Amino acid sequence: MNAHVKLRSLNELALFGGSKRFAVPKSTSNLVAPEFDLFVDYSRPIFESAGQPPGIVTAQLEGRLAAFHEVAHCVAFCSGFWALATAIVALARPGRREVLVPSLTYRRMADVIAWTGLLPRFCEVDAETLAITAATAAPCINEDTALLLAVHPIVNCCDAQGLVELADEAGLPLLFDGVESVYERCMAENGLSRKVGAFGHAECFSLHASKLINGFEGGYVTTNDSEMARRLVLLRDGEIMLHGAIDARLADVHAAMALANLDELDAQVARNRARYERYRTALAGVAGLRLVTFDESQATSYKNVVVELTSEWPLSRVLTLEILNAENVLARAYYAPPLHSKPMAYPHIPAELPVTDRLAQRFVLLPCGDFVTLEDIDEVAELLAFIRVQADAITSCSRSPGAMR
């Protein structure tokens, strides 16, 4: 590892034969660990209730998450994927077939919808916020729309209140995917902000290790609708033989992990903020990279670090990522390819989305989370600056395959 050694020549890049800049991969996954003893404390009821059906810790987590999101009900699931699928089934208007969803989002979202038997219809996002808005969704609503599935982008939130109003006007159920917006607040109708989790008819979240709250695996749905919460519990527990019933309970060991991480969330957000601010400082001098900034007028997790490669950036995103990944900097393209342009072997509504196509070429997620130190961030920025300066040489090298090996 060449840590803290200034890059001087192209040969020092791992892609061109140098050693990797980082011995341990620096990924975009959060992988936050709580204090071990705290996790053990939350695990204790598993043993105290031995001989009883599991669920005691999960019930505790559901209560805590409902309070955290300032919402009446939380229903925990084995994963965000199946939380989404079950919520879609529970919410979709019977007799209608389309789920309206932005294309620039979670790469498995169309698969989630396919499992429910409904058809994804993809809409644009706003070019500034990268989020679905009432304006991008409205043209896609028709008499076959069963559900509006609004997704918060990776940095900041969509205009939740605008989408609530659209759904109300159209008489449609509205489900939010808040997987990347667990900690955020949004403006509500009264001009006051409220926690993400209380908007629309229900909101879905993930407890996967890569997310803000690491529960090993897991997911949950929040809602203020008691009847919806009751229905979600019945479906999740597989207690009824209805369409959408599935055993998708969250394991108590996962709930214990999530509870411990929830206790330490504010401290984590402070660490995320320090990382984000370090990126902001370190990237300020690198022309061609625009950090997507957090809206700090509301509570935010500062978790994800997204940059735009502007027209001044001299390399393609593919090559940029290739260079970074070779160094164990596991930066990733932001939601590329977008969902509407991926091959789908199941029924869907084909779409042409030029704004999304353009946006899907430009953004990169940089390493974040507990494995990334402030010094790592300086090194990533230095690496990017070096790549920029050496762009012409890199381009000519990468065109001649022999030079790359």
Place this chain on the structure above:
Amino acid sequence: MRLHVGQYNLPSQARYEAAMRGIFERRYYTNQGPLARAFEERLQTILNVKHAIVVTNSTIALMMASEALAISGRVIVPAIRNATLAQALRWCRADSVFADVDVADGQLDVDALAASIPSIDRVTAIIGANMWGDACDAAALVALARARKLPIMFDSSHAFGCVTAGRRIGTLGDAEVLSFDAADIVNAAGGACVATDDEELAARLRNIRSSYGAGRSVAVVKTSNGRMSEAQAALGLLSLDDYETNRAHNRTLFDAYRRGLRAMPGIRIVEPRRVDTSNHQALVCAVADDISTLSRDALITRLGECQIEAVPVRPLDANERVGKHIGASWMRLPLGSHVSVCDVERVCAVIGEVVTRCCAAGDVA
């Protein structure tokens, strides 16, 4: 404390903490980590199967297996089966065609199916089930499916560790799903696995499960999130270590039930018949209808009043002849590491009181 149906096996808290500390030290929490890979390897060795693909739970494992086998349309399933299988097939948009079960053991009646299958239209697959630590005549069912060139898989959720006709359950048909739910003998906090010797099917399953540990990239229609976490795998590995102890305890309790219920009129333990070795994870008993005032449901109510759970065997939406009869008269009784021989004696005593009262009423038909 209420006595529950379900194994609910747990390691000691000290062993749990040691395993979890290892995960915290490695900082690897999910995505086909070292423990998930180790669990798969141990399962492959135990089951003697090429691929054991671990999954977060048995319903999702059944959905993934059905998806990987492209099961859709009309599918033959036993009239008595797990709710998880019925639900998985609904997610896969498969329509169930019910095959009746044997009146003696509740397992799919393969002979009856062989006779009726030529008259069943448009069948696209057969799904067998090995219920309650017993098995159906799996070899005959596989032969029947092969003769008709139909895909065949098994829901063997209850059957980990069982051996039938000299073969470990887990190697039958195109694929088998085994469950590691808290209620099953091996507890991986709700985990499961799909076992198969078929390389292509295994590749599809790994690609459906998630991009981590996907191995060779193969085309699939849609993915599912079916990952097993490191915490689940850690618990699964510990539970495999405890398997023989837990099986032996189940066997001791099973024998206690045999002693306690042997002479009881109207009550019959449904003995595993087609396994060389059972995990004895379930105790199923049939309540006969030859005592007119004795009913399964009344027994369940009375046991419940005594803080003893008894779970009715339900035919779900089956309306087959034998399935319906079993669905009205069979129940499962508590068995597992939280149950003692004394507990079993208490359960048998409560059942005995009810039976004696019914007989004393002079209602023997």
